[in-house]
Amino acid sequence: DQSMNYVRDMRSLVPEKPFFLYLAFGAMHSPHQSPKSYLEKYKGFFDAGWDVMREQWFARQKEMGIVPPNTKLAPHNPGVRPFAELSENEKRFACALQEAFAAMLEHTDAQIGRLVTFLEQMEILENTLFIVVSDNGASQEGGALGTMDEMKTFNMIAEDVDEAIKRLDDIGGPDSHSNIPWGWAQAGNTPLKWYKQNSHGGGVRVPLIVHWPRGINAQGEIRTQFCHAIDVTPTILDVAGLKAPSTVGGIEQMEIHGVSLAPTFKDPMACLD
Numbered sequence: 001d002q003s004m005n006y007v008r009d010m011r012s013l014v015p016e017k018p019f020f021l022y023l024a025f026g027a028m029h030s031p032h033q034s035p036k037s038y039l040e041k042y043k044g045f046f047d048a049g050w051d052v053m054r055e056q057w058f059a060r061q062k063e064m065g066i067v068p069p070n071t072k073l074a075p076h077n078p079g080v081r082p083f084a085e086l087s088e089n090e091k092r093f094a095c096a097l098q099e100a101f102a103a104m105l106e107h108t109d110a111q112i113g114r115l116v117t118f119l120e121q122m123e124i125l126e127n128t129l130f131i132v133v134s135d136n137g138a139s140q141e142g143g144a145l146g147t148m149d150e151m152k153t154f155n156m157i158a159e160d161v162d163e164a165i166k167r168l169d170d171i172g173g174p175d176s177h178s179n180i181p182w183g184w185a186q187a188g189n190t191p192l193k194w195y196k197q198n199s200h201g202g203g204v205r206v207p208l209i210v211h212w213p214r215g216i217n218a219q220g221e222i223r224t225q226f227c228h229a230i231d232v233t234p235t236i237l238d239v240a241g242l243k244a245p246s247t248v249g250g251i252e253q254m255e256i257h258g259v260s261l262a263p264t265f266k267d268p269m270a271c272l273d
Contacts (some may be wrong), residue, residue: 002015004118013123016238023115027108028101028135030142031151031177033173038103039172049083050183057190065222067191074193076204078145080183089165090145097146098184100172127214131232134206135194138188142179150179172256193247213238216265221262225272238262 003023012018054073061067076082086094106240112132119125141153148164148171170176180188185195192202208227210216237244238260246253263270 015156025108027104030179032100032104034103034107038107042099042102046095049081050187054187054190073191077186077193078122080186089161093161093165094146094181096168096171097178097180100178101180130211132209137203138185140185142181146181146183148176149180151175162199179181233263235261
């Protein structure tokens with residue numbers, strides 16, 4: 001609501017001036033929490049386990065062209081057991097944690113949708129450069145089995161699943177600080193390996209979506225050029241026709257790193273120097 005109020009105020013006070021909004025959500029960082037209505041939607045949704053779901057997500061990625069057709073699915077990371085080998089309590093606990101993760105993700109998506117709807121109502125969405133970028137991949141703090149209270153992980157206290165299973169209804173609410181187990185975390189990084197804390201491509205590769213109908217004719221297309229988070233600022237400056245100041249408050253500034261992604265808006269094969 002504050003973000004929309006900011007945009008509304010800017011348009012009312014200085015309608016000739018473009019606005020810049022940086023909206024950072026807590027998702028998908030733990031704790032994974034959301035309203036009960038979202039949690040209820042995912043009850044039983046992941047009961048097939050991370051091996052089956054990971055295969056399904058991998059097949060969908062190939063179908064959508066997100067990964068090349070010859071991509072191989074990485075093997076289990078060390079410590080990730082086949083889902084079928086878990087005890088019944090371990091399975092129930094792991095799935096409940098993933099349900100809370102999914103519920104929080106959808107709730108966050110709904111908030112992004114509220115902003116999009118607002119920009120449509122203000123009749124400025126068509127000429128707004130709208131960039132959605134994810135966090136740095138799925139995390140490993142949940143450990144091999146997942147955790148009801150992530151502070152246990154940081155204090156090297158093992159989660160007692162047989163005790164935690166008695167509080168399944170608390171997961172995703174204010175009385176939990178949950179995080180998913182390694183199996184679900186690796187599934188979240190499909191088709192790659194490792195997690196966000198590791199200096200490996202899998203855990204630090206995330207989606208980037210750019211929407212700008214007035215400036216991008218292509219719709220729903222995928223670009224395969226390598227880019228980095230440091231490229232977002234040069235892209236915004238390029239599209240806005242601005243140059244980064246060489247000095248701020250009399251202090252000489254370091255040259256901005258990164259390159260503009262704007263050439264890819266028109267040319268799918270554009271080379272980014």
